[in-house]
Amino acid sequence: MISVAIVGSGPYALSLAAHLNALDVDYRIFGPVMEAWDKHMPPGMFLKSDGFASDLYAPGDGYRLEEYCRENDIPYAPVGPPVKRTTFVDYGKEFQRRFVPGLEETMIVRVSQIPGGYELETAEGDVVQAKQVVLAVGISHFPYLPRVMEGLSREAVSHTFHHGPFDAFRGKHVLVIGAGASAVNAAVALNEAGAHTELMARAAKISFHDRSPDYRPLMDRITNPRSVIGLGWRSKIAVELPLLFHKMPRKLRHKVVAKHLGPAPGWFSRDGFVGHVKPYMSCHLEEVAEAGSKVRVRYRDGDDMAQEMLVDHVMGGTGFKPYLKALRFIDPALASKIKTAEETPVLDSSFMTSVDGLYMTGLASANNFGPMCRFACGAKFTARRLSRRLARNT
Ligand SMILES: Cc1cc2nc3c(=O)[nH]c(=O)nc-3n(C[C@H](O)[C@H](O)[C@H](O)COP(=O)(O)OP(=O)(O)OC[C@H]3O[C@@H](n4cnc5c(N)ncnc54)[C@H](O)[C@@H]3O)c2cc1C
Numbered sequence: 056m057i058s059v060a061i062v063g064s065g066p067y068a069l070s071l072a073a074h075l076n077a078l079d080v081d082y083r084i085f086g087p088v089m090e091a092w093d094k095h096m097p098p099g100m101f102l103k104s105d106g107f108a109s110d111l112y113a114p115g116d117g118y119r120l121e122e123y124c125r126e127n128d129i130p131y132a133p134v135g136p137p138v139k140r141t142t143f144v145d146y147g148k149e150f151q152r153r154f155v156p157g158l159e160e161t162m163i164v165r166v167s168q169i170p171g172g173y174e175l176e177t178a179e180g181d182v183v184q185a186k187q188v189v190l191a192v193g194i195s196h197f198p199y200l201p202r203v204m205e206g207l208s209r210e211a212v213s214h215t216f217h218h219g220p221f222d223a224f225r226g227k228h229v230l231v232i233g234a235g236a237s238a239v240n241a242a243v244a245l246n247e248a249g250a251h252t253e254l255m256a257r258a259a260k261i262s263f264h265d266r267s268p269d270y271r272p273l274m275d276r277i278t279n280p281r282s283v284i285g286l287g288w289r290s291k292i293a294v295e296l297p298l299l300f301h302k303m304p305r306k307l308r309h310k311v312v313a314k315h316l317g318p319a320p321g322w323f324s325r326d327g328f329v330g331h332v333k334p335y336m337s338c339h340l341e342e343v344a345e346a347g348s349k350v351r352v353r354y355r356d357g358d359d360m361a362q363e364m365l366v367d368h369v370m371g372g373t374g375f376k377p378y379l380k381a382l383r384f385i386d387p388a389l390a391s392k393i394k395t396a397e398e399t400p401v402l403d404s405s406f407m408t409s410v411d412g413l414y415m416t417g418l419a420s421a422n423n424f425g426p427m428c429r430f431a432c433g434a435k436f437t438a439r440r441l442s443r444r445l446a447r448n449t
Pocket residue numbers: 062063064065066067068085086087088089090091092096101102103104108109161162163164191192193194195196236237240384416417418429430431432
């Protein structure tokens with residue numbers, strides 16, 4: 056039985072593994088490297104987070120995105136010019152080669168509890184036993200569709216996460232639902248791939264992020280400090296004091312994570328969107344149904360008038376919700392022991408669930424440690440704290 060099994064292969068899992076190396080903990084790590092970023096996001100996308108907030112973390116000086124870009128002659132600035140998705144993916148893969156060469160690129164299809172630990176099964180049917188398990192599965196199991204969009208065929212309705220390139224939609228009429236970064240990125244990419252693309256949202260307008268000015272006067276920097284998750288004291292405190300956040304009342308924590316830093320698209324997506332994708336704002340979806348080879352969408356517009364349209368496909372850019380029940384690879388007997396609040400896992404101050412030796416990171420931990428855990432930058436705090444806890448328990 057090994058000490059630790061890490062399920063996942065994105066920024067959090069790789070950063071954690073790099074920290075376990077330094078603590079001499081025996082572990083195995085499973086998952087297709089950087090898959091969410093590589094295969095499930097629009098090809099031409101840029102990161103919303105600035106360069107300095109888009110690192111993976113290794114102990115000591117680590118290996119920052121800046122260093123990767125310098126080595127590969129890729130233009131880089133800590134703040135301002137956006138990082139290309141492809142650069143981030145390649146950086147993540149290089150980080151993995153240097154710090155986590157033992158990554159096993161397979162999916163874990165079952166995790167169950169056994170005396171003294173856990174049993175994991177890979178997609179190939181191999182069985183691994185570990186005393187402790189970290190589920191660092193990121194966003195991949197959590198795409199969220201509103202109820203009105205559920206239960207239809209994948210040809211009719213999908214989530215943006217179900218796609219990488221959008222070439223299959225060339226010449227099709229696609230309605231994207233949502234007003235955040237995922238929805239707008241997908242709409243821009245669909246339009247560029249040759250789809251007739253429209254976007255519908257409840258919001259009255261799309262609130263693109265403003266571009267960070269190159270120079271900010273001292274007073275502005277004091278009243279509105281910069282942090283890895285954005286400007287302002289709230290963000291700064293959320294980043295600096297995740298353990299204080301963990302101690303706050305549950306309802307307040309969940310509210311902050313839901314409301315702070317809405318899913319606004321980056322400033323750089325505006326040009327590809329405005330004038331190219333027709334927005335239907337202040338609209339309320341009432342019904343989405345298959346009608347022959349088309350999809351019928353009934354909705355109420357901003358004047359509360361009933362409307363209808365026929366499209367080829369409806370795509371939800373409707374975000375991600377880390378509901379425990381979505382992790383179907385957890386054996387039901389084990390899942391039933393994991394305490395949840397509003398369907399998301401309750402974690403102790405070292406990321407452990409209510410089941411001894413089972414930990415969760417990333418989006419699944421955000422309601423416990425704050426909005427930083429929705430972004431790659433949360434991997435720094437997570438990897439440091441969790442690696443020490445795992446090392447203590449070996
Ligand atoms: C459109 C979009 C834009 C975003 N932009 C930004 C941004 O600009 N900056 C930012 O910081 N964040 C951004 N995010 C959020 C981003 O997803 C997270 O910051 C980051 O990916 C979290 O890293 P992670 O390691 O937790 O998860 P992920 O990157 O989701 O990685 C999880 C990995 O685990 C693997 N995995 C899942 N299940 C299993 C299993 N059963 N067995 C084995 N492996 C498994 C997956 O294949 C995947 O490789 C964006 C998200 C979206 C959807």
